[in-house]
Amino acid sequence: MKYLYLVFLGLLILQKASAQNLSGKITGERALPLQGVYLFNLRTGNHAHTDESGLYLLKNNKPGDSIKVSHVGYQAIIIAYKQSTLNMQLATSLFQLNEVIVSEGINHLSSVSAVDVQTNPVNSSQELLRRVPGLFIGQHAGGGKAEQLFLRGFDLDHGTDINITVDDMPVNMVSHGHGQGYADLHFVIPETVGQVDFDKGPYHAAKGNLATAGYVAFSTKDRLDNSSVTFETGKFNTYKTLGLFNLLNTKKQAAYVAVDYLRTDNYFEAPQDFTRLNLFGKYTLNFANADKLTVSASYFNSKWDASGQIPQRAVDEGLITRFGAIDSKEGGETSRSNVNLHYNKYFNSSTWLKSSAFYSRYNFELYSNFTFFLNDPVNGDQIRQKENRNIAGFESVLNKVYRLANTDITIQAGTGLRYDDVNNIELSHTANRSTTLQNMMLGDVNETNTYGFLNTEIEMGKLMINPALRFDHLNFKYADHLLAGSPAASDGKAILSPKLNFLYNQSKDLQFFLKLGKGFHSNDTRVVVAQQGYKILPAAYGADLGTTWKPAPRLILNAALWYLYLQQEFVYVGDEGVVEPSGRTARKGIDLGLRYQLTNWLFLNGDATYTHARALDEAKGEDYIPLAPRFTFTGGLSVKQLGKFSGSIRSRYLASRPANEDNSITAKSYFITDANVNYTWKRFTFGIVTENIFNTAWNETQFATTSRLQNEAAPVTEIHFTPGTPFNIKGLITVKF
Structure with missing residues (x-):
C-alpha cells in the first residue's frame, strides 16, 4: 500500500x-x-x-x-x-461574430457592446446612449438641453438613476439647477469614442452615486487610424463640420485633436438658431516598462432657442401646429471645459495601479415655460435655471492578481473623491429672457463625495464569485442668498453598498449569472438641507438572473430576469423649486437580446424589454409610476464592408405608458425607423443619413402637465409634448489623409 x-x-x-x-x-x-x-x-x-x-x-x-x-x-x-x-x-x-467570446467576465453585456461598436457606427452624441439595450432618449428643449432618459422602468429625467462617465470623468451633475444627476453628453465628439462599457443594475463596486438602474462608461480613443475632414449638410439649414487630425502616431506616442461644429434651425416653425462647438485633444505616452500616461482636454459651448413642450389641446383646436410654440422665447446656453489626466503604473504581470484626476468648469443657463399663464396671467410663467460650477476629483485603483494552483483571485482596491462647487444656483421667474421678475431660489452649493471600494473576483475553473463592498460619504452644504444673514446649512451621511455576483462559464459559448447588489442615489443638496438630513441617500436593492449564449458561431443571445427595489426618497423639482416626496417603488422585468451575422457583411440585432413598475405605498390603481416604460424594442440590419458600401436601417419602439399615477392620462407609443448608407472611393466616403424615413408623426417627449393658455379661464391637465423629427435627410462627405 x-x-x-x-x-x-x-x-x-x-x-x-x-x-x-x-x-x-x-x-x-x-x-x-x-x-x-x-x-x-x-x-x-x-x-x-x-x-x-x-x-x-x-x-x-x-x-x-x-x-x-x-x-x-x-x-x-x-x-x-x-x-x-x-x-x-x-x-x-474583417469583423466576424464567430470570433466574439461570451465568457468575458462579470459584465455579461460586454460581448454585446463589442458587436455593436463594430457594426453600428454612431452619428451623434445622443446615439452614444442608444448603445445601451433598452435605453431610450428624448429631447425636449431644442437640442442643447440634456436628453430625457428611460431605462428599466425609470423615467430617469436627465440622469437621476444612471451613472455616466467619459474616461472615468463624471458626466452627471449632482444638485444641478435643472434636476438631480443632470447628464449632458453633448461635450463628447462621438467619432473619438473607442469603447462603450455598460451594465444594468447596482452590481459594480467601482460605480457609486446614481448607479441604480445602471451605468454607461465611454472611453475615448488613444490614437486615430488616420486624419479626416467631414462636411455635412441637410434639411432645416443644417450644417456640420468635423475635423480629426493626427499630430503624433508612433509606437510610444500618440496625439490628436478633434474639432466639431454644428449649426441648425431644426424642424420647428420658430427657428432654433442652434450652434454647438466641440474641441477635443488627447496625448498618450507609452513607457518602455509598460506604464502609460494620457492627458486630454476638451471645450464645449452651445446656444439655442426652443419651442418647448406644447399642450395637445392647442394643436387640436388649431391654435398652433405640431411644430408651433406657445412661448418661442425658450432656449439657453451651456458650456463645459475639461482637463483629464490618467497614469497607469505597471509593477509586474499581477500588479498595477491606475490613477486619474480631472477638473471641469461648467456653465448653464436655461429658459423654460411649462405652464404658460397658470401662475402669472400677465407676464407668463417663464423660468430661468442657471448655475456656474467647478468640479474636481481623483481616483486611484490598485489591481492585484493572485494565481494559485486552481484558483485566480483578482483584487481591486480603490479610493477617490469628487468635489462640486456650485455658485449662484438659481431658479427665477422671468419674462422674455431679459427681465427677472422674482428670484425663487438662489444660493451656493458645496457637495463632497469621498469613497472607497474593494472588489474581489475569485475564479475557480468555470465559476467566478465576485463579492465586493463600497463605502461612500457625502457632505452637503447650502448657502441661501435669499435669507439675508442666514448661515450656510450643512449635513452629511455615509452608506455601505455590498455586492455579490456569481458567474458560471459552462463553456466559451455559454455563460450564466446571478447578480445581487445595493446601490444609491443622493438627493439634491437643497433637499437634504430642507429636510434636515432625512433620507439623504435612499438605497436601491437589485437582483439579476440570466444567461449569455452562443448557440451557433454567428449568433449571440442574452436574457435576464431582474428586480429593483427603491426606498423612499425626496425629489427636488428644479422647474418649480419645490420638494416632492415619493414612497417606495418596485420594478421587475425581463431583457432579451439577439446579435446575428447573416453573411460576411450583413448583421442583425434586436433588443426587447418588458417592465412592471409600481409605487408600493399607494392604493391599487393609483400606484402607477409616471412615464415608466412598459415595453421597448430596438433592432435593425447593418451592412459592413459590402465592397465599397456600408450602412444600416434601425427601428425603435416605445410602447404607450401611464403619464400619471392613476393611468388616466397616457403617453402615446411610437415606432420610428432611421437609415444610412455610405460609399467609399479611395480616400473619400460619401454618405446619406435619414431620420424617420416613413415620416411618422410622433411625440418624442410627453408629460402630464397642468397649464393655462392666455385665453383660458381655468387650467387644464393633459399631455404636453415635444414633437419628434419628421422625415429628415442629410448628406456628408469625408476625406481621409
Missing part, C-alpha cells in the same frame, strides 16, 4: 510538472499592446485574457496542446504549445 501511494504521488507530481504556464505579450498594428485578447486551450478549456499592456498568463498547458487566440477585429490563430513564453502579433481582419 505504501508503495502504491508513493507511485500515485509520483505520477501526480509528474503530471503537475508536465502542465506548464504560457505567458507573453500580444500586440496588434504598430506593435501596440492589445487588451482583451482571448486565449483558449482547446483540450482543457482553460482560458485567459490580455491586460492593458497586452500581457497574458494561461495556466496548465502540455506540449502539443492547441490554443486558440482571438480578438474582435483581428484574425484568429491557433498555436501549438511548445514553450513557456511566447509573444504574438495579430493581423487585422
Whole structure:
C-alpha cells in the first residue's frame, strides 16, 4: 500500500510538472499592446485574457496542446504549445461574430457592446446612449438641453438613476439647477469614442452615486487610424463640420485633436438658431516598462432657442401646429471645459495601479415655460435655471492578481473623491429672457463625495464569485442668498453598498449569472438641507438572473430576469423649486437580446424589454409610476464592408405608458425607423443619413402637465409634448489623409 501511494504521488507530481504556464505579450498594428485578447486551450478549456499592456498568463498547458487566440477585429490563430513564453502579433481582419467570446467576465453585456461598436457606427452624441439595450432618449428643449432618459422602468429625467462617465470623468451633475444627476453628453465628439462599457443594475463596486438602474462608461480613443475632414449638410439649414487630425502616431506616442461644429434651425416653425462647438485633444505616452500616461482636454459651448413642450389641446383646436410654440422665447446656453489626466503604473504581470484626476468648469443657463399663464396671467410663467460650477476629483485603483494552483483571485482596491462647487444656483421667474421678475431660489452649493471600494473576483475553473463592498460619504452644504444673514446649512451621511455576483462559464459559448447588489442615489443638496438630513441617500436593492449564449458561431443571445427595489426618497423639482416626496417603488422585468451575422457583411440585432413598475405605498390603481416604460424594442440590419458600401436601417419602439399615477392620462407609443448608407472611393466616403424615413408623426417627449393658455379661464391637465423629427435627410462627405 505504501508503495502504491508513493507511485500515485509520483505520477501526480509528474503530471503537475508536465502542465506548464504560457505567458507573453500580444500586440496588434504598430506593435501596440492589445487588451482583451482571448486565449483558449482547446483540450482543457482553460482560458485567459490580455491586460492593458497586452500581457497574458494561461495556466496548465502540455506540449502539443492547441490554443486558440482571438480578438474582435483581428484574425484568429491557433498555436501549438511548445514553450513557456511566447509573444504574438495579430493581423487585422474583417469583423466576424464567430470570433466574439461570451465568457468575458462579470459584465455579461460586454460581448454585446463589442458587436455593436463594430457594426453600428454612431452619428451623434445622443446615439452614444442608444448603445445601451433598452435605453431610450428624448429631447425636449431644442437640442442643447440634456436628453430625457428611460431605462428599466425609470423615467430617469436627465440622469437621476444612471451613472455616466467619459474616461472615468463624471458626466452627471449632482444638485444641478435643472434636476438631480443632470447628464449632458453633448461635450463628447462621438467619432473619438473607442469603447462603450455598460451594465444594468447596482452590481459594480467601482460605480457609486446614481448607479441604480445602471451605468454607461465611454472611453475615448488613444490614437486615430488616420486624419479626416467631414462636411455635412441637410434639411432645416443644417450644417456640420468635423475635423480629426493626427499630430503624433508612433509606437510610444500618440496625439490628436478633434474639432466639431454644428449649426441648425431644426424642424420647428420658430427657428432654433442652434450652434454647438466641440474641441477635443488627447496625448498618450507609452513607457518602455509598460506604464502609460494620457492627458486630454476638451471645450464645449452651445446656444439655442426652443419651442418647448406644447399642450395637445392647442394643436387640436388649431391654435398652433405640431411644430408651433406657445412661448418661442425658450432656449439657453451651456458650456463645459475639461482637463483629464490618467497614469497607469505597471509593477509586474499581477500588479498595477491606475490613477486619474480631472477638473471641469461648467456653465448653464436655461429658459423654460411649462405652464404658460397658470401662475402669472400677465407676464407668463417663464423660468430661468442657471448655475456656474467647478468640479474636481481623483481616483486611484490598485489591481492585484493572485494565481494559485486552481484558483485566480483578482483584487481591486480603490479610493477617490469628487468635489462640486456650485455658485449662484438659481431658479427665477422671468419674462422674455431679459427681465427677472422674482428670484425663487438662489444660493451656493458645496457637495463632497469621498469613497472607497474593494472588489474581489475569485475564479475557480468555470465559476467566478465576485463579492465586493463600497463605502461612500457625502457632505452637503447650502448657502441661501435669499435669507439675508442666514448661515450656510450643512449635513452629511455615509452608506455601505455590498455586492455579490456569481458567474458560471459552462463553456466559451455559454455563460450564466446571478447578480445581487445595493446601490444609491443622493438627493439634491437643497433637499437634504430642507429636510434636515432625512433620507439623504435612499438605497436601491437589485437582483439579476440570466444567461449569455452562443448557440451557433454567428449568433449571440442574452436574457435576464431582474428586480429593483427603491426606498423612499425626496425629489427636488428644479422647474418649480419645490420638494416632492415619493414612497417606495418596485420594478421587475425581463431583457432579451439577439446579435446575428447573416453573411460576411450583413448583421442583425434586436433588443426587447418588458417592465412592471409600481409605487408600493399607494392604493391599487393609483400606484402607477409616471412615464415608466412598459415595453421597448430596438433592432435593425447593418451592412459592413459590402465592397465599397456600408450602412444600416434601425427601428425603435416605445410602447404607450401611464403619464400619471392613476393611468388616466397616457403617453402615446411610437415606432420610428432611421437609415444610412455610405460609399467609399479611395480616400473619400460619401454618405446619406435619414431620420424617420416613413415620416411618422410622433411625440418624442410627453408629460402630464397642468397649464393655462392666455385665453383660458381655468387650467387644464393633459399631455404636453415635444414633437419628434419628421422625415429628415442629410448628406456628408469625408476625406481621409
